[in-house]
Amino acid sequence: SYGPELPVTSPLALGPVVSPPHTVEGFVKEFLHELNYGQGVALSRSSVNDQYLASARAVRSYLMAQWLETQRRQRETQAKSVAYLSAEYLLGRQFDNALLATGLTDTVEKGLAACGIDIDVVRAQEIEPGLGNGGLGRLAACFVDSLASMNVSAIGYGIRYEFGIFRQTFVDGRQVEQPDTWLDLGSPWEVAHPENSVQVGFGGRTETYTDDDGVERTRWIPDSNVKGIPHNYLVPGYQNGRVNTLRLWSAVATQSFDLAIFNSGDYTAAVRAQTFAENISKVLYPEDSTPQGRELRLQQQYFFVACSISDFLNYVLPADFDITKLPERIIFQLNDTHPVIAIPELMRVLVDDRGMAWDEAWAITQQCFAYTCHTLLPEALEVWPTELLGKLLPRHLEIIYRINDEFLAEVRKTFPGDELKARNMSIIAEYPERSVRMAYLATVAGAKVNGVAELHSQLLRDKVLPDFSAMWPEKFTNVTNGVTPRRFIKLANPLLSTLITDTIGVGWLNDLERLRELEPYAEDPEFRASFREVKAANKVRLRALLEQRDGLVLPEDAMLDVMVKRLHEYKRQLLKVLHIVALYDLVVSGQAKIEDITPRTFVFGAKAAPGYRMAKEIIHLINRVAETVNNDPRVDGRLAVAFPPNYNVTLAETLIPAADLSEQISLAGKEASGTGNMKFALNGALTIGTDDGANVEIRQLVGDDNFFLFGLSEPQVEELQAKGYRPSAFYESNESLRRAIDLIASGAFTGGDREAVGPIVGDLLYNDRFMVLADYQSYIEAQERVDERYADPDAWSRSAILNVARSGFFSSDRAMTDYMDRIWHVSPRR
Ligand code: GL4
Known part of the structure; x- marks a missing residue:
């Protein structure tokens, strides 16, 4: 052990x-x-x-x-533990977090x-370990922090990618990816235990045999094996003496596998085998919300869950553990569909390896898993072709078929005579090719299914899994996401933290609802002034960092308007671009005097998936707009656009505390939750946002007066879609919008090159899947309300303070409490 x-x-x-x-x-x-x-x-x-x-x-x-x-x-x-299964952990730097947890900052x-x-x-x-893409991976990191800080027995399992999320650079305004060589200079935070490695099989076939008791059984004979080596990361609780474990697996070739080939004299084949194994943990797939369904990805998924289940059953549990009591000792939380192959894997271990009867194994398995869905985008719901799955994991496919057969029998009993229902609910899809719907498998096997914000959980029940929620209404629940206040307030914003402690005393960092005690100070001119000083100092700190990091020089004394998140059409960075272009157009066309425009610095941070063409075009456009606006003397520096490359957790920690305005402008119904939105509110930025994801709850908590709402609601989006959405109608009827699009289309930002912007303009006018044009006018009007409020520093500070005071709900400690109460049925240790 x-x-x-x-x-x-x-x-x-x-x-x-x-x-x-x-x-x-x-x-x-x-x-x-x-x-x-x-x-x-x-x-x-x-x-x-x-x-x-x-x-x-x-x-x-x-x-x-x-x-x-x-x-x-x-x-x-031997208390019940939580095992968080996640293909991603976007940890951020470890050094300061460890200092904070141990209380050693000053000493060191x-x-x-x-x-x-x-x-x-x-x-x-x-170099931060960037073992995740965005929100989903960062959420996992916040959750393990909270579990340790709340003294919950928990272990995180994942993959130790040799290359994390790529390092983004810009060449002529276009994204160029560089490998993230985060391990090159050493990795002092991990402890590897090669002696505790786990062997994982792939491929081969299954066979039936009769065991010593005359029972017919199945076994899997893989045709290759790889070895998983555990790397332990210490996850310290916040000054509470608990240190949990994050166990990340790396893959290497097994000896037996090598030797056989070496002995056959085929040296190059042996080296290839080595490469096959090591490829498994080589690189994080850089797609957020749009998985590509590649074989290696399935290998990664199976690799880490097989290692983790084996580790838990064979190392963490005592040798004499009565396996029928498994649900009393563990709940595996499935972070999206990526680890869902763990379900048939546990069945295989129980039935084939441990000789348990199917029904008993199934009853146990159903209590040991819970599933969190993190997105509704249809292209993000993972399905694996049965051909691929059967080739790689033949036994698992058999198990999935049997689970499905028994499940469909139950469906037919629940909805007699409704064969269409059975087909719709089947774990196996027949079109466009026979494949396994991983979200359905997770829903059938999981004890609970949750979405990550109220709206998202509702849509999950009503739109994605309606038949399942009709069949098992009690299975469905919501847990709104949260973020760790240790990293995102205390470490990221030491000045605000000091101001808070000076005002309400200590103890709020692990009892974040206590921020409520700040509410009366929103009316206190002295406190407002101190609050503004903190914000100003954080802007100075950001200016210094961006100058040193990227050679970017930000204007002083402007509103800092920030949009940082993955580049995705549904998040609508293009809407932000249209706003900037419209302001620019007002100035250069002489419709407005530059002195009448509120000075704003727009900051973008966003990586695009390397294969996502449109996202990369949008990055290019943002960089081109930045170049043009920043260098136009007519603008006189009152509008500025900064797009520092390689947005990551480390940059977020300096950027978010400096922000005045937080842009959360996805099309309603598309952003499952968002967590950046929470970090901004907690650091005293006001949100301009749609009624989407956790924005809904932020607005409810901070109050309508302290949130700039705009845009269609989710039902209105549905309605417009059903009616037939014609973006060009909005273009034709809105002069400001038309001028902005025309300006982009004219090549004004691309040195006269119209072709460079063709794909974007064409898509906006004739497709616009995410209704940028439909929400344009409403967005511009909301931005005018932003300007009005900003012109009154006291009114702005009041709103900002109330955002901080009323956002304590968004602590990931609260999210963990909800998971414990609604899903895991575990409690913190004394
Ligand atoms: C995401 C959602 O897109 C994001 O809204 C959410 O906050 C996050 C954590 O629940 O999960 N889903 C995927 S996929 N990537 C995400 O960031």
Whole structure:
């Protein structure tokens, strides 16, 4: 099992493992030890990287004792645990988070200073582990943080991608992807345990045989195997002594597999086998919400869930555990459909490997899984062709068929004579090709199914899984997403955190509803002034960062209007572009005097999936608009557009606290929740947004006066769609919109090149799947209300403060409480 339990005869084992002393001297000693004996360098000769690695390892050593103790207690109590299964964890930098959790920030700063080292230089050396695409992966990271901070027994399982989300660069305004070599300079936060590797099979065939008791059984004979090596990441709770585990798997070739080929003399084939194995954890698929259905992706999914289930059953549970009691010890939470193949895998293990009867195994499996759906976009709902699945995982396909047969029998009993219903609900789709609907499989097997915001859960029930919710209404529930206040308030916004603590005292960081106590201060001129000072200082900090990071020089004293998220048509970055172009047009056509325009700096951050053509065109257009607007003397710097490349968690932590306005402008019904929207509100930005995802709940909580709502509602979207949506009608009838589109189409931003903008303009006018043009006028009017409010600094500050005070609900601690109550039925440890 994990953790070095020394033999009792060792003098070192006589006491529990203890942390180094929490003193500057204690840290310095540990740091120098790591530097000298870990890195093998003297302080005087050490590089910044040496110093970073040694600091990180020194800090990690403070967590180790708590980690070992957490596991010891867990073995002792055998409490029910949560296993979060997620193909993505977008962790962000670890160093400051570990310092915060251990309360060592000042100690380490002083200790490093005593060694002549600036902690900021060390901090900047860390490359964040970008093992996720966007919201879904970041949510997983927030959840594991909250579980540890709330003292819940939990383990995160995922994949240790050798290359995380690509590094985005711009060449002539176009996105160019670079590999994310995050492991190159060392990875001090992980502990690998190759000796605890797990073997995972692929391919081959199944056969039936009669066992010693005369029972007919099935076994799977894979034709290849790979080995999963666990890498433990420590997940510290916020100053509570608990350290949970995030276990990420990397794939390597198995020896037996190599040897057979080596012995046959085919050296190159042996190397190919090695490559096959290592490819599995090589790279994160860079698509958010639009999976490509590639074979390697299914291999990744099966690889990590098979490793994780084996790990839990064989290492985490005691050797003598009564497997029929499994639901008392574990709930596997499926983060979207990516890990859903875990369902037939657990069935296979129980029935084939452990000899359990099918019905009993199925009853257990149904209690051990719950499924979270994170998107409604039809193109994002994973389906796997049975041909592919059967080739890669023949036994699992058989199991899925049997699950489906028994399920359809139940459907026919529930809806007698309704064969169409049975066909619609079948886990197996017949068109356009025979395939497995992973969301249906998860719904059939899962104890609970949840969406990630009220509206989304409602639409999930009504639009995506209506027959299932009719059959099992009690299976469906909602848990609105949340974000960790440790990273996204305390670490990201230390000045605001200090102001809050000075005002309402300590304790709010793990009881975020306490931000309510700030409400009366929204009326206090002195507090408002302090609040504005914080915002101004955060803007200064952002300016410095963007100048140093990207050579971007932002104007001073402008409203900071921010849209950061993945580039996707449904999120409607184009609507934001149209607003900017319309303002620009007002100025350059002389319709408005530049002095009458509210100075605004627009900031974009967005990566496009490398194969998503339209998204990449939009990135190019944004960069071209930025170039034109920023360099036009008529604009005089009062409007500016900044698009720093490679938006990631680290940049978010500086960007969000500086924002005045948060752009959450997806077409209603398309953004499942959003979590950036929550981070902005908690950091005192006002939202301009549609009635979509968690925006709905943000608006309800902060109040209509403190939120700029615009656009069609979801039912109105449906209605317009049904009536037949003609974007060109909006173009023709709206002068400002027409001028903006014409200006883009004329090549004004692309050096006269009209072809460069052809695909975008054509799509807007003749397709516009996400109704940008339909919402344009409403958006512009909402932006005018933004300008009005901004012109009154006291009114603006009041609204911003109320956003902070009323957004405590969006702590991921609250989300975890909801999961515990509604889905997991576990409680925090004392
Ligand atoms: C997403 C949703 O698009 C996003 O709205 C949501 O906040 C997030 C976490 O629930 O999940 N779904 C996928 S796929 N990627 C996401 O970011």
